[in-house]
Amino acid sequence: MSSDPKNGAHLLVRNLEAQGVEYIFGIPGAKIDPVFDALVDSKIKLVVCRHEQNATFIAGGLGRLTGKAGVVLVTSGPGVSNLATGLATANTEGDPVVALGGAVPIADRLKQAHQSMDTVALLRPVTKYAAEIDSPSAISEATAAAFRAAESGRPGTAFLGLPKDVMKAPAPGPVLTPATVPRLGAANTEAIAEAARLIDAAERPVVLLGMLASQGPVAEAVRLLLARTRLAVAGTYQAAGVVPRDRLDCFGGRVGLFHNQPADRLLDEADLVITIGFDPVEYDPSLWNAGRQRKLIHIDCIPADYDQCYRPDIELMGDSAATVRALSVLLKAKDRPAQSALLAEIHRERTTVAAEAAKRTGAPVHPLRLVHELQKLIDEDVALCSDMGSFHIWMARHLISHRPRQIMISNGQQTLGVALPWGIAACLAEPGRKVISVSGDGGFLFSAVELETAVRLKCNFVHIVWIDGSYNMVGIQQVAAYGRDSAVHFGPVDLVKFAESMGAQGLMIKDADAIESTLRKAMAMEGPVLVGVHVDYRDNPGLMAAMHEDVII
Known part of the structure; x- marks a missing residue:
């Protein structure tokens, strides 16, 4: 027997439908069953996951790729507490997510009742908005507020606690979604003009692209800026893909974590830095701007996160795409020979590394050879989702992309385990893409x-x-600090058998010369395919080598 079609759960689902929600990821339980029951009659596709944290990762990946909040639905108690890591990850990555969690009836929430927990207090530090709905009349209002919070400004996460009695109670109220996010205009006209004056006067200006520069409209505006001005540009890991192929001559590369990359040389020599959609969590300003006597221009939809090493002279706050377009019109194309020479040197180094990577043979496989082979696939417009670890630094530094958000990389919480759930999200967001x-x-x-x-x-x-x-990235930092590692080694897993046990297919890459053929074979297979490869990490300590003695790792 289905539930009352006018109860709180059905009103919630009608709001989700009106908001345009296509998928919900989650795990059921007694305290949230009214909502799962209401979803049986809905057009929303319910995806049952195997862990709440992973469900949140999938929702976050979908949010990043579509710009619309991914939705996760879980039961009370540990169901909600298992959301914390996923919500923290999405919140620091700028990925919109709305999480819905079951709760005990209102009369029981102050008791030591089964699965009673102050989930709002638990999740408030890792969300932009967190509330428990304590009345059927508040369902539509709270749902609209949650989506507006998740999708507005710098996107992030929102949480709604759903007491079981509220979900079962009569709720004849109106639907208030879709909850649209107001469009901002460009930044202040006088401030844009002053920024243009500073940029034109600079001898070595550099554009530093951050995570929100990879949003579609902003990325288009940045490409227009680079086409008109040919300004030197660097990007954080999350900004991968913004710089088009025909502007690689302006691209110094990516920066993040350790101050030792070619693009760091570009930033070090800059007399002015223009950040676009940048969040300090992507690359600590103390690593690239400490003690620098130069101008900073901050372009974003929210104010700068002000600190000792990041105090912008001009903040262009508003719609970033509109601001960048307005700025582009005022700027003049200008030759900067010294900067052009450095960019040419960086380009030669990039070409040399690629050529050397192609020559790496044998087993275990060197990371550069793997990146070299992955580059061929990425150039075919394949989406790539990266987990966290030493391999992620090799890819972030050397794998070039020319489509915004073609490569999904985590650098906020640096959370382990995101890649496979993000891969699921990418398949759902773009079903025709490999x-x-x-x-x-x-x-x-x-x-x-x-x-x-x-x-x-x-x-x-x-x-x-x-x-x-091993947990290699942890290990190399331990060795650098203490001369030895601790608690980073573990036993093997037969990946082929593991894949088969789950109903997937598994392959192993035997040596470097088999990478391309094995990956091509895997790409031609239907459904999920797991591919294992033993890697040679002997050069990993160089990933952390500081370019300057005063850099703190």
Whole structure:
């Protein structure tokens, strides 16, 4: 027997439908069953996951790729507490997510009742908006507020607690979604003109692209800016893909984590830096701007996160795409020979590294050879989702992309386990596109259970596991600090058998010369395919080598 079609759960679902929600990811339970029951009669596709954290990762990935908040639905108690890592990750990555969690009846919430928990207090630090709906008349209002918070400004997460008695109670109220986000205009005209004057007067200006520069309209505006001015540009890991192929001569590369990249040389020599959509969590300003006597221009939809090393002279706050377009019109194309020479040197180095990578043979496989082979696939417009680990730094530094958000990289919380769930999200967001996700063997098992979910959804992706038997990124930092590692080694997993046990297919890359043929074979297979490769990480300590003695790692 279905529930009352005019109860709180059905009103919530009608709001979600009106908001345009296509998928909900989650795990059921007694305290949230009224909502799961209401979804049976809905056009929304319900995807049952194997862990709430992974469900949130999938929702976050979908949010990043579509710009619309991904939705996760879980039960009370540990169901909600398991959301915390996923919500923290999405919030610091700028990925819109609305999380819905079951709760005990209102009369029980102050008691030591089964699964009673102050979930709003628990999740408030990792969300932009968190509330418990304590009345049927507040359902539509709270739902609209949650979506507006998740999708506005710098996107992030919102949480709604749903007491079971409120979801079962009569709720004849109106639907208030879709809750549209107001469009901002460009920044102040006089401030834009002053910014243009500073840029034109600078000898070595550099554009630093951040995570929100990869949003579609902003990326288009940035490309127009680069076409008109040919300004030198660097990007954080999350800004991958914004710089088009025909402006690679202006691109110094990516920066993040450690101050030792070619683009850091570009930033070090800059007498003015223009940040677009940049959040300090992407690349700590103390690593690239400490003690610098130069001008800073901050372009974003929210104010700068002000600190000792990041105090913009001009903040252009408003719609970033409109602001960048207005700025582009005022700027003059200008030759900057010294900067052009450095960019040419960086381009030669990039070409040399690629040529050397192609020559790396044998087994275990060197990371650069793997990046070289992945580059061929990325150039075919394949989406790539990266987990966190040493391999992620190799890819972030050397894998070039020319489509915004073609490569999904985490650098906020640096959370292990995101890649496979993000791969599922990418398959759902763009069903016709082939997807590759990559993890280390350390992070793989954090979310590997969702391979069954991917099989059930018939997701057409290839997940590659770089194998070395350790939490290597932690280990190299321990060795650098203490001369030895601690608690970073673990045992092997038979990836082929693991894949088969989940209903997927598994392959192993035997040596460097088999990478391309094995990956091509995997890409031609239907459904999820797991590919393992043993990697040679002997050069990993160089990933952390500081370019300057005063850089603190």
